[in-house]
Amino acid sequence: MITPILFRLHRVCSILLAMLLCSVCMSRVAAQTSDSVFIRRLADEILLRSTAYENLRVLTKQIGPRLAGSTGMVKAELWGVAAMQRAGADCTWKQQCLVPHWVRGGQDQARAVINGKSNTLDVVALGNSIGTGPTELMAPVMEVRSFEELQQRQQEVKGKIVFYNYPFNSTMVRTFQAYGDANKFRGQGPSQAARYGALGVVVRSMSHSTDNHPHTGSTRYDSLYNKIPAVAIGLQDADRLSGWIAQSFAQATPQGSTQASPQSDVQVGLRTLGHFLPDTIGHNVIGELRGTVFPNEIITVGGHLDSWDNCEGAHDDGAGCVQTIEILRAFKAMGYAPQRTIRFVLFANEENGLRGGTKYAEEAKRNGEKHVFALESDAGGFTPRALGFTVSDMQFQKIMQWQPLIAPYGCSEFARGGGGADIGPLNRLFNTPVAGLQPDSQRYFDYHHARSDVFEAVNKRELELGAVNMAALIYLIDRYGL
Amino acid sequence: MITPILFRLHRVCSILLAMLLCSVCMSRVAAQTSDSVFIRRLADEILLRSTAYENLRVLTKQIGPRLAGSTGMVKAELWGVAAMQRAGADCTWKQQCLVPHWVRGGQDQARAVINGKSNTLDVVALGNSIGTGPTELMAPVMEVRSFEELQQRQQEVKGKIVFYNYPFNSTMVRTFQAYGDANKFRGQGPSQAARYGALGVVVRSMSHSTDNHPHTGSTRYDSLYNKIPAVAIGLQDADRLSGWIAQSFAQATPQGSTQASPQSDVQVGLRTLGHFLPDTIGHNVIGELRGTVFPNEIITVGGHLDSWDNCEGAHDDGAGCVQTIEILRAFKAMGYAPQRTIRFVLFANEENGLRGGTKYAEEAKRNGEKHVFALESDAGGFTPRALGFTVSDMQFQKIMQWQPLIAPYGCSEFARGGGGADIGPLNRLFNTPVAGLQPDSQRYFDYHHARSDVFEAVNKRELELGAVNMAALIYLIDRYGL
Numbered sequence: 001m002i003t004p005i006l007f008r009l010h011r012v013c014s015i016l017l018a019m020l021l022c023s024v025c026m027s028r029v030a031a032q033t034s035d036s037v038f039i040r041r042l043a044d045e046i047l048l049r050s051t052a053y054e055n056l057r058v059l060t061k062q063i064g065p066r067l068a069g070s071t072g073m074v075k076a077e078l079w080g081v082a083a084m085q086r087a088g089a090d091c092t093w094k095q096q097c098l099v100p101h102w103v104r105g106g107q108d109q110a111r112a113v114i115n116g117k118s119n120t121l122d123v124v125a126l127g128n129s130i131g132t133g134p135t136e137l138m139a140p141v142m143e144v145r146s147f148e149e150l151q152q153r154q155q156e157v158k159g160k161i162v163f164y165n166y167p168f169n170s171t172m173v174r175t176f177q178a179y180g181d182a183n184k185f186r187g188q189g190p191s192q193a194a195r196y197g198a199l200g201v202v203v204r205s206m207s208h209s210t211d212n213h214p215h216t217g218s219t220r221y222d223s224l225y226n227k228i229p230a231v232a233i234g235l236q237d238a239d240r241l242s243g244w245i246a247q248s249f250a251q252a253t254p255q256g257s258t259q260a261s262p263q264s265d266v267q268v269g270l271r272t273l274g275h276f277l278p279d280t281i282g283h284n285v286i287g288e289l290r291g292t293v294f295p296n297e298i299i300t301v302g303g304h305l306d307s308w309d310n311c312e313g314a315h316d317d318g319a320g321c322v323q324t325i326e327i328l329r330a331f332k333a334m335g336y337a338p339q340r341t342i343r344f345v346l347f348a349n350e351e352n353g354l355r356g357g358t359k360y361a362e363e364a365k366r367n368g369e370k371h372v373f374a375l376e377s378d379a380g381g382f383t384p385r386a387l388g389f390t391v392s393d394m395q396f397q398k399i400m401q402w403q404p405l406i407a408p409y410g411c412s413e414f415a416r417g418g419g420g421a422d423i424g425p426l427n428r429l430f431n432t433p434v435a436g437l438q439p440d441s442q443r444y445f446d447y448h449h450a451r452s453d454v455f456e457a458v459n460k461r462e463l464e465l466g467a468v469n470m471a472a473l474i475y476l477i478d479r480y481g482l
Numbered sequence: 483m484i485t486p487i488l489f490r491l492h493r494v495c496s497i498l499l500a501m502l503l504c505s506v507c508m509s510r511v512a513a514q515t516s517d518s519v520f521i522r523r524l525a526d527e528i529l530l531r532s533t534a535y536e537n538l539r540v541l542t543k544q545i546g547p548r549l550a551g552s553t554g555m556v557k558a559e560l561w562g563v564a565a566m567q568r569a570g571a572d573c574t575w576k577q578q579c580l581v582p583h584w585v586r587g588g589q590d591q592a593r594a595v596i597n598g599k600s601n602t603l604d605v606v607a608l609g610n611s612i613g614t615g616p617t618e619l620m621a622p623v624m625e626v627r628s629f630e631e632l633q634q635r636q637q638e639v640k641g642k643i644v645f646y647n648y649p650f651n652s653t654m655v656r657t658f659q660a661y662g663d664a665n666k667f668r669g670q671g672p673s674q675a676a677r678y679g680a681l682g683v684v685v686r687s688m689s690h691s692t693d694n695h696p697h698t699g700s701t702r703y704d705s706l707y708n709k710i711p712a713v714a715i716g717l718q719d720a721d722r723l724s725g726w727i728a729q730s731f732a733q734a735t736p737q738g739s740t741q742a743s744p745q746s747d748v749q750v751g752l753r754t755l756g757h758f759l760p761d762t763i764g765h766n767v768i769g770e771l772r773g774t775v776f777p778n779e780i781i782t783v784g785g786h787l788d789s790w791d792n793c794e795g796a797h798d799d800g801a802g803c804v805q806t807i808e809i810l811r812a813f814k815a816m817g818y819a820p821q822r823t824i825r826f827v828l829f830a831n832e833e834n835g836l837r838g839g840t841k842y843a844e845e846a847k848r849n850g851e852k853h854v855f856a857l858e859s860d861a862g863g864f865t866p867r868a869l870g871f872t873v874s875d876m877q878f879q880k881i882m883q884w885q886p887l888i889a890p891y892g893c894s895e896f897a898r899g900g901g902g903a904d905i906g907p908l909n910r911l912f913n914t915p916v917a918g919l920q921p922d923s924q925r926y927f928d929y930h931h932a933r934s935d936v937f938e939a940v941n942k943r944e945l946e947l948g949a950v951n952m953a954a955l956i957y958l959i960d961r962y963g964l
Contacts (some may be wrong), residue, residue, distance in 0.1 A: 045639055047652045053692075169530045170943065210535075210942055383865070383922045409655055412895060440865045440922060442943050460692055461652070461924050 009180040011137070021465055031303060035407055039472045040254035043331045043409055045376070046468050051272050052326040053460040056381075058456040059321065067127075067309040069101030069280045073303040075303050077283050080321070081345045084287030088332030089344065092287045097359035099282035099349040102128050104309055105273030110231060110380055112141070113267040114244050121241065121268070122212050123202065123231035124310055126186060126219040127352045131272040132200070132229045136162070138269040139199050141306050143245050147184075147192055158197030161268045163233075164189050165242050168445065173209075175441040176243045176379070179266035179448075182206045183217070191222035200270050212236040216308050216449045218352045241266070282306075282348040284356045287328055293339035297481070298364075300343045300374040301327060301474055303304040304350035304422055306358075311453040314446065319381030319458060321346050323437075323467040338436040338478045340372065347422040350378070357422035361429045370410075373477045376420025380437035381463040382445070386408035387473060388418015391433040395482045402476045411437075411469040433482055437470055441482040517961070518887055521954045525891055527812045528950050532783070534808040535942040538863075541803065542794035542937040550831040551583030551762045558787050559765050561949065562828045566769030569807050570814030571826065574769045578840035581764035581831040584610050586791055587755030592684070592713060594623070595724050596748040603723065604694050605684065605713040606792055606932075607754040608668060608899040609834045610703040614682070614711045619643070620751040621681050625727050629666075629809040631672055633638075640679030642686055643750045645715075646671050647724050650690045657690075657923040658861070661930075664688045665699070672712040673704035680750050683712040691767055691928035694718040697791050700834045701775045711754050711767070723748070764788075764830040766838045769810055780846075782825045782856040783809060783956055786832035786904055788837075797926065801863030802942060804827045805949040812953055820960045822854065829904040832860070839904035843911045853914040854924040855959045856900025857952060862929075863945040864921035866892035869955060870900015873915040877964045884958045893919075893951040919952055931933040 046052075063079055066072035077094060084092045110123040125131065128423045142160040150162065164185040172178040183206055190201045205215040212234035221227045231240065249266040285305060291297060303320020307313020328344045348356030364371055387406070389396055396416060403414045419427060419434035426432040441464070447453040528534075545561055548554035553823040559576060566574045607613065626632045632644065646667040654660040666687055672683045687697040694716035703709045715723065721807040730746040767787060773779060785802020789795020810826045830838030846853055869888070871878055878898060885896045901909060901916035909912040921944070929935040 043655070044653045171526045173525070173947070208943060383924045385867070441948065444867045446941070459925055459928070461690060461707055465655070465924065 002312040002372055006376045035476065036477065039405055041334060042330055042471050042475065043468045045334055046326060046464050046471065047292060050326055050464045050467065051329060052322040052388060052463055053113055055322040055325060056314060056318050056463065057073045057455055059318050064312055066305065066307050066313065067351065068099035068282050068306050068353060069277065070309060073306060075195045077285055080105050080285035080305055083325050084285065084328065084344060087329035089287030089328060090290045094283035094285055095125055095359060095363060096281055096283055097348055097355045098279045099355050100353045101277040101280045102352055103275060103277060105131055106274055108231060108269040111269045112241055112244060114248065119156055121237045122234040124214040124216045125272040125274045126230045126232060127216050127308065128218050129274050130227045131274040132270050136197065136269045136271045137200050137229060138267055140264065141245065141266050141268040143242055147266065150192060154196040155343045157193060160198050161200040161202060162198045163192035163202040163241065165238055168206055170208050175445050179206055179445060183352045186217050186232065187220050190219050190228055191225045194225040194228045200228050202268060203230065203232050205232045205235055207235060207445045209235065211452065213452050216310055229270055229385050231272060232268060238435055281428045284348050284360055285346040287336050287344040288330060289340055291341040292337045296370050297340040297372045299367055299372060299474060299477055300345055300423060301470060302345035302347055302422060303377050305346040306349050306351050308351055308449050311451050312455055313453060314455045314458045315380040315447050317452050319463055320377035323377050323463065326467040327471040327474060340478050342474065342478065350421050354421060358425050361425035365429055366428065371426050371430050373418055373482055374412035374423035374426050375433045375473060376423045377437040377466060377470060379421045379437065380439050380444040381458045381466060382443060382468045383462045384437060384469040385440050386415050387411045387435055388412035388415045388438050389428060389435045390417060390419045391402060395433055398482065406469055406472045409468045409472060410465050418423055439466055493886035499521045499761060507957045517958065520957065521887055523958065524812055524953050525950045526948050527816055528792045528808060528953065532808055532946045533811060534804040534945055534949055537804040538796060538800050538940060538945065539808060539937055543801050546794055547791045548787065548789050548795065549833065550581035550764050550788050550835060551759065552791060553776045555764055555788060558694040559767055562767035562787055562817045565807050566767065566810065566826060571769030571810060574773045576767055577836045577841060577845060578765055579830055580764055583759040583762045584833045584834060585757060585759060587613055587757055587913045588933035590713060591753040593751045594723055594726060595751060596730065603719045604696055604716040606696040606698045607756045608611045608712045608714060609698050609755040609790065610700050610767035611712045611756050612709045613755040613757055614752050619711060620749055623727065623748050623750040624744065625724060632674060636678040639675060642680055642684040643684060644675035644680045645684040645723065647720055650688055652690050657708045657927050661688055661927060668700050668714065670698050672701050672710055673707045680710060682710050684750060685712065685714050687714045689717060691717065693934065695934050698792055706812045711752055711757055713752060713754060717792050719780050734797045766842055767828040769826040771810065771813060771820050771824045773821055773823040774925045777823050777942045778852050779822040779854045780825055780851055781822050781854060781956060781959055782827055782905060783952065784829055784904060785859050787828035789835050790830050790833055790931050793933050794937055795935060796940045797862040797929050797935050798931065799860045801945055802859035805859050805945065805952055808949040809953040809956060822960050824956065824960065832903050836903060839905050843907035846908065847911055853908050853912050855915045855964055856908050856914055857955060859906045859919040859948060859952060861919065861923065862921050862926040863940045863948060864925060865944040865952040866919060867922050868894045868895035868897050868920035868946045869917055870897045870920050871917045872899060872901045872909060875939035877915055880964060888951055888954045891954060892947050921948055921949055
């Protein structure tokens, strides 16, 4: 009799197990369905009633450039608080931090002089660079393609203006890779040249645009060497300058000559007026939706409010700011009460100090906050393609289950690695899982840090779709945690 | 003794089988590696030395609009032959076909008259539409949102100008879906309105751009009804016109009024001069690389050379033409001798007749050609995202193995369905497998058939990346067949 009883028990167990599995499956399907319905509504809310584009217009056209320490920054902070309030934040505040205060000091000027003939060059002083002062710095120019070449030709450097003419690598399909490859010349180029006695530096802009706008960005002086003036030059002018130098060499080196290092007689004149004023006060602008179930678990979503002074900062990073506010607006408009606390943050001073992001993490530590996730949009307001995650393997497994829910809105790729400069400190301090929106990158460096980064360069729909993908991810993190 | 022998035989067989599988695997890995190396070289060739952008500049800026029958068409054909020759075609020829010859006849004009005040409207006559003639057609306007509404209010239609104000659906993430949803009003709207006695038609442009440029495109008259003039109107003017009509209704319908269908007193005046001239001669422009192993197996890659007359046709479809030529140039520059014959085709008359694509398939049939594959680019020169295939299940399985080889260059999605208008006849006549490049679609309908579709709207790098993805696919089809 025992065997039949065991057999029946086994059957009953099997049926119970099957029912349990089935119910787990069905509840998961039901959850996926209700999530997909919610995300569809969220997308419709944003695609039909977004204020992101109009917010961007006001931020770029009425406020404009907003480098840390500038009056634009102060106006932008006031605008940010008001925009967060209009979007429906439960509360808003400004989080104070000290920010560097670099000023351009006037119009950057440069020219190339060849056989006494002067040719204007389109340049922009690098951020944080010191100026030449009102007297033009004029010196022979020396073109190099790499730090290795600079080192090999170090005997020639003294008294020269070094021209780093390293092309942005167009064979790198993902343009951020080309940026990573080239931006050492902007960051370290001035000090590396000063090390061998250069008087100034001209850097080829990090871009493969077809125009001639020069692209600025931070340089970092090494305290071991003299600080020397440094500018970025537009691509067409870089090619012209390089052509003049080559021509001058050809003339200086008649056929059959064995001279090892002929001199180019091209001179470059620079006049820049950049300098630092004392650090001043800036703010992260924060809006919050208070969590209804786990109010102490904080999700952060943001972009940075500051921009370079030579542009409207529409893609970098007005887009990220208005997308952040748009997610807040859409959640409120739909009556969505998040389980966790969501912080919408417009960070101060990403461009030349990262003081905003650093302060945000420090304050979180001081207040014993629990930061469960952070998302940043700081790669332009272009059509969304991917989300990049710096998370654990287990967290990534969980996140990958959501990919089918978000893919229909553009981010069909979920990748390992990614985040944002401003949320980096959160990740480093608390190991907070972070992610970054990765829009299509092909046009980003056409505009990045150049005067062409204006409102008109942003497409309304691409901007909104970025917000849709970000909002969907924030919703899923809020609902299921990580 | 039999068992050990069988056992040994079994072991020997197992080892042989394992070696065979291993060698198949390794040769497949080796093939994938050599393919990935070739595709990387192909990409570098295009990204470093492409002439696509310069070709597009000449086609759009020096030739410009090139509707079938126009002098622009003739110039474009000559340009196309020369460009194919420069790119290195083994041979080039023009394939003659009869094309329709619709002309706009002059500047389209429209105005709305409200209480005697005239307001200019930005319109463009629909392609193939008949004109009002030199005398303005002035009539009361009637706004509808659907064919259902038109039918319900059919009593009101007689003597009116019908205004189809159906918005482009911005909640459809893929914009071609919104286009498919809305373009019935352009295609069938005039005849549907004429059926109930309308005198003319105004159609809201199929776009969600933020500007006011009207977007033309073919209309199709139903021979059962009168042909009436028809224009497309810019989005801002569509909203203004709709607002005036609503306001006029409000004034005409005092509170408490029970009048069922009050009349708007907004009148619209149209003056258009479109008409057909007799059919004329056009040509498909064809360049060929002759196959070295299977010369009778033909692979076609192309775009269409004609454009609407109101624009430079940069995205539609100058981009597809110069990408096609670029693939030819890159193959030749790399010394690639294809196994199969590759035809590079600039099709005539896609926009208002499809006579080029039709002729190409007819000639293929007449000559007993074997067409093994065709690829078209006619969705704009934007960043590549997907390739769409109209192929059998087995063919798609084979194609999917190539996805990892192409994805790094942008087309990470391989989808079922897709092709192109011009290669449609090949598919219908021979069941030729066809595919279409599917670039990101968000900005396509900002420019489509509008005066804003100019060279400046195309990004050099996005255009080139499209060519890279197409070239990679053509290479794999050539190497492995389908």
